[in-house]
Amino acid sequence: MANIKDIAARAGVSIATVSRALRQPDIVKAKTAKKIEEAIAALNYKPNMLAASLRRQRADAVIVAVPNIYNPFTSSFVQGIENVARDNGIKVLLGLTEGRRDLLDRHYEMISGKQADGLILLDINRPTVIEMRKPGDPPLPIVIACEYEDGIDLPRVRIDDIEAAATAAGHIAGLGHGKIAIISGPTTQRMSRDRQRGFRLGLRRSGVSIDETLIAHGDFTVESGAHAAARLLDSGKSFTAILCENDEMAVGAIHVIASRGLRVPDDISIIGMDNLRFAEFANPGLTTIALPTTAIGEQAMRLMLDFDFDAESATREVILPHELIVRDSTAAPKA
Amino acid sequence: MANIKDIAARAGVSIATVSRALRQPDIVKAKTAKKIEEAIAALNYKPNMLAASLRRQRADAVIVAVPNIYNPFTSSFVQGIENVARDNGIKVLLGLTEGRRDLLDRHYEMISGKQADGLILLDINRPTVIEMRKPGDPPLPIVIACEYEDGIDLPRVRIDDIEAAATAAGHIAGLGHGKIAIISGPTTQRMSRDRQRGFRLGLRRSGVSIDETLIAHGDFTVESGAHAAARLLDSGKSFTAILCENDEMAVGAIHVIASRGLRVPDDISIIGMDNLRFAEFANPGLTTIALPTTAIGEQAMRLMLDFDFDAESATREVILPHELIVRDSTAAPKA
DNA sequence: CCTCAAAATGATAACGTTTTCATTTTGAGG
DNA sequence: CCTCAAAATGAAAACGTTATCATTTTGAGG
Numbered sequence: 001m002a003n004i005k006d007i008a009a010r011a012g013v014s015i016a017t018v019s020r021a022l023r024q025p026d027i028v029k030a031k032t033a034k035k036i037e038e039a040i041a042a043l044n045y046k047p048n049m050l051a052a053s054l055r056r057q058r059a060d061a062v063i064v065a066v067p068n069i070y071n072p073f074t075s076s077f078v079q080g081i082e083n084v085a086r087d088n089g090i091k092v093l094l095g096l097t098e099g100r101r102d103l104l105d106r107h108y109e110m111i112s113g114k115q116a117d118g119l120i121l122l123d124i125n126r127p128t129v130i131e132m133r134k135p136g137d138p139p140l141p142i143v144i145a146c147e148y149e150d151g152i153d154l155p156r157v158r159i160d161d162i163e164a165a166a167t168a169a170g171h172i173a174g175l176g177h178g179k180i181a182i183i184s185g186p187t188t189q190r191m192s193r194d195r196q197r198g199f200r201l202g203l204r205r206s207g208v209s210i211d212e213t214l215i216a217h218g219d220f221t222v223e224s225g226a227h228a229a230a231r232l233l234d235s236g237k238s239f240t241a242i243l244c245e246n247d248e249m250a251v252g253a254i255h256v257i258a259s260r261g262l263r264v265p266d267d268i269s270i271i272g273m274d275n276l277r278f279a280e281f282a283n284p285g286l287t288t289i290a291l292p293t294t295a296i297g298e299q300a301m302r303l304m305l306d307f308d309f310d311a312e313s314a315t316r317e318v319i320l321p322h323e324l325i326v327r328d329s330t331a332a333p334k335a
Numbered sequence: 336m337a338n339i340k341d342i343a344a345r346a347g348v349s350i351a352t353v354s355r356a357l358r359q360p361d362i363v364k365a366k367t368a369k370k371i372e373e374a375i376a377a378l379n380y381k382p383n384m385l386a387a388s389l390r391r392q393r394a395d396a397v398i399v400a401v402p403n404i405y406n407p408f409t410s411s412f413v414q415g416i417e418n419v420a421r422d423n424g425i426k427v428l429l430g431l432t433e434g435r436r437d438l439l440d441r442h443y444e445m446i447s448g449k450q451a452d453g454l455i456l457l458d459i460n461r462p463t464v465i466e467m468r469k470p471g472d473p474p475l476p477i478v479i480a481c482e483y484e485d486g487i488d489l490p491r492v493r494i495d496d497i498e499a500a501a502t503a504a505g506h507i508a509g510l511g512h513g514k515i516a517i518i519s520g521p522t523t524q525r526m527s528r529d530r531q532r533g534f535r536l537g538l539r540r541s542g543v544s545i546d547e548t549l550i551a552h553g554d555f556t557v558e559s560g561a562h563a564a565a566r567l568l569d570s571g572k573s574f575t576a577i578l579c580e581n582d583e584m585a586v587g588a589i590h591v592i593a594s595r596g597l598r599v600p601d602d603i604s605i606i607g608m609d610n611l612r613f614a615e616f617a618n619p620g621l622t623t624i625a626l627p628t629t630a631i632g633e634q635a636m637r638l639m640l641d642f643d644f645d646a647e648s649a650t651r652e653v654i655l656p657h658e659l660i661v662r663d664s665t666a667a668p669k670a
Numbered sequence: 671c672c673t674c675a676a677a678a679t680g681a682t683a684a685c686g687t688t689t690t691c692a693t694t695t696t697g698a699g700g
Numbered sequence: 701c702c703t704c705a706a707a708a709t710g711a712a713a714a715c716g717t718t719a720t721c722a723t724t725t726t727g728a729g730g
Binding site for chain 3: 338339340350351354355358364382383384385386387388389390391
Binding site for chain 2: 050061074078109110113226258278282
């Protein structure tokens, strides 16, 4: 493969000039630039980015770590990241964690290995390196999206899960439901705790009281939503609506309810959260809370670009707005 | 950051020995290795992969280009790639194309820029570089998955779309359906042509004839499936089953059918293809053809590892088996 | 035609590895 | 204790850029 030296030789200039023609075209004479251009075309030269990154001490790439990619949420989130990355000449690399910490650590290695400059994290896990960091050390180039916790000195962008869940609960209560079940996520997760807290808050605001025995637990997957709904139905307790902490579990719940011959929303109203792409095409269309996924991605990338290694604290927090989307899975209770 | 030189100094050896201790531990004396290990731990040394890759002329990374990531198919496909990549010390980077050729080309730049060694392509587009290649040139390090076309000298792995579709059609015909509609993809795509051909083949084998006016077209998205189903219903023609070229469109079709008060499968049977994760939880559960997605990914990565730049032809083809998954969206027609 | 900043270009030292080739050390066999 | 392969280590040259500093070229103003 042709390198910068070959181009320089062919164009009759020094390699420094070739490099400048590529990086700062405005400071080389038009005539010289043309000769170089021709040489590049003739030899089909492609700059070696490894060498460039090595010398410049930056890769102009970020790695986005996500637990899985089948989640449509992930999709538009990454979309947002790409939008602003592209405008800034930054490459976006996706890394899958499957919720495993060792895989996340492997992705972080791309940063210590200098192949990427920063990590945007959409995962409940944190790389080991965060714990290794001593108080005086420079901040780690990591931005956290959605999931968050206190006591970690990193920038983050998220929604207000509590208010979002309260909005969902308020919608259900507003329709007149009084006996309301909840399908919650794992309480080990901050997001789940917040959403459950939000459900309670929203119901309380509407003067609806909560039956603690009508709370079932899942793990945010369709399957777990189905199981949780089955348990609620099997319990024999009566209820006319289910608040689900995410759409996946809501879809599972609808499936089970329908397969038992009950009807949504006539017999039971269902509301989810996240507004997955499939939510609209569920049967019936799922009422849910939409998150500004693309905006979250864009904001996360901006936080990454703004990253200041000299600041004594890296903590910054951006909270973006959510929105209630009413479809056909919720209605006033019968009679 | 500490570099190999610092380690060498601290351990009292040459940098060559440090490098060897890292890459080929078996050829350095245990005592020396230990000193080096200590130095590495003390200075928290992380090898600079850029420098290593530059020198070794290989990045040990492949880039996987996919049109989107919300497609669950993509997910397990990538999973398969990661499985075998991991075993071979190869990093997997995901690049999104959104079906856009310019974005695909940008990802290919990572290869010409030496940041990755190969490209695995799950997309109908092809990078421009394929056309630029002249007959004598060395083969491009690209492996094609699922989508394929003739006349491109590249290794590929796929399923037999024709037989898979024929299997689906055979299932429907076997249930006794005679008036069968089809929701097809864009005929510009080879995969769509093959699947439609397979549907026809399967029906012919069962002695069922095709009503050409019962063929509607979509573009493989849920939305388009919904529209296509609506057009079929609006046409006033009668039919008792719909063969959908993929699950997404099948889900859209079910949604429309249900919203018109018809029942699946009592009034209309629906079969899809791909076995998306959501297929199982559709209402009713979707009968479909499962693709060996993980195996396809694994095989694609193996083809990448086997890539031989000296071979005069790069063409290789691996075809993997599919499987019929019967759920609740198909049944014998009434009366 | 001269002068002299400003503009353009060149020579060269990094960046942090791996690898080749040369040199030193080791230890089994005498 | 010597000999001498084999084993272990070292010196230094790549890999292909970018950036610093030095040098040359340009052309406006006299």
